Amino acid sequence: SSELTQDPAVSVALGQTVRITCQGDSLRSYYARWYQQKPGQAPVLVIYGKNNRPSGIPDRFSGSSSGDTASLTITGAQAEDEADYYCNSRDSSGNVVFGGGTKLTVL
Amino acid sequence: QVQLVQSGSELKKPGASVKVSCKASGYTFTSYAMNWVRQAPGQGLEWMGWINTNTENPTYAQGFTGRFVFSLDTSVSTAYLQISSLKADDTAVYYCARDRDSFDYWGQGTLVTVSS
Numbered sequence: 001s002s003e004l005t006q007d008p009a010v011s012v013a014l015g016q017t018v019r020i021t022c023q024g025d026s027l028r029s030y031y032a033r034w035y036q037q038k039p040g041q042a043p044v045l046v047i048y049g050k051n052n053r054p055s056g057i058p059d060r061f062s063g064s065s066s067g068d069t070a071s072l073t074i075t076g077a078q079a080e081d082e083a084d085y086y087c088n089s090r091d092s093s094g095n096v097v098f099g100g101g102t103k104l105t106v107l
Numbered sequence: 108q109v110q111l112v113q114s115g116s117e118l119k120k121p122g123a124s125v126k127v128s129c130k131a132s133g134y135t136f137t138s139y140a141m142n143w144v145r146q147a148p149g150q151g152l153e154w155m156g157w158i159n160t161n162t163e164n165p166t167y168a169q170g171f172t173g174r175f176v177f178s179l180d181t182s183v184s185t186a187y188l189q190i191s192s193l194k195a196d197d198t199a200v201y202y203c204a205r206d207r208d209s210f211d212y213w214g215q216g217t218l219v220t221v222s223s
Contacts, residue, residue: 033209035152042202042216043144043152048209086152088210095168096142096154 004032004087004099011105012077020072020102022087032070032087034063037101043086047072074104082106109133111203111214118220124191127217129203136184137161140206143177143188146216147199157206158186193221 004024012018022032031050035043045054047063060075070089074081087099114128129141143155156167158177165177176189186203198221204210 035210037152042213043204043210044213045209045211048211054211084151088152088154095166096157098144098152098154101151 004089004097006085006087006099006102008100009103009105011107012074013107014079015076017073017075018077018104020074020085020104022070022072022089022099023068024089024097024099025068026089026091026097027065027068027070029092030089031065032063032072032089034061034070034072035086035088036081037084037086038082046085077104077106079106109205109212111205111212113201113203113214113217116218116220118222119193120223121193121195121221123193123221124189125193125219127188127190127201127203127219129186129188129214131184131186131205134205136181138207141177141179141186142204142206142210144202144204144210144213145199146202147196150199152202155188155201160186190219193219195221197221 034047036046037043046057046061051063062073064071084101086101110132112130117125137160140157142157145153155171158165174191178187200216200218202216203214205212
């Protein structure tokens with residue numbers, strides 16, 4: 001299957017740690033990339049490769065992977081982290097696939 | 108600095124066509140593939156396909172064949188998405204995104220509204 005499955009919604013208390021997961025067969029072969037999207041804005045890449053952050057992304061964002069599941073962890077979540085988060089990867093044909101997205105609420 | 112600047116919002120009637128542009132600056136245009144991503148109102152991101160900026164060869168995702176055309180004008184570092192025979196469910200924000208194994212820069216998005 002080329003699908004990526006994410007929990008629709010996750011919440012975290014301010015300052016606490018939250019993990020957002022992404023599951024799919026393609027993740028056994030390709031690292032997930034993670035994107036943050038705030039309302040009315042374009043997505044922003046936050047994690048790529050094994051665990052790489054583009055310039056300007058806070059180090060509270062980290063990525064990991066095990067088997068068919070990739071995780072985005074926010075350590076010490078801030079109010080500004082409230083957003084939708086999407087994972088993506090590539091299937092065996094090289095086509096890009098996105099997860100359905102996770103809405104993160106910071107309480 | 109790298110920028111992808113897309114054309115403005117469009118309001119079209121069913122059956123019409125639309126052409127969205129994505130002008131790149133701040134990098135060598137032909138060094139990165141260009142992808143297109145659709146986001147319907149209140150929905151997630153949907154990959155439409157990509158175009159090789161060296162060969163100009165497009166690849167379309169399932170569900171985006173026939174009415175969707177990706178093209179380039181490398182002389183002005185611009186990618187285009189054309190959609191023909193527009194339907195109401197084509198109403199969405201369309202994004203271009205630079206790609207070298209990850210979508211590291213995105214355009215600001217172009218809202219296409221299809222309504223009679």
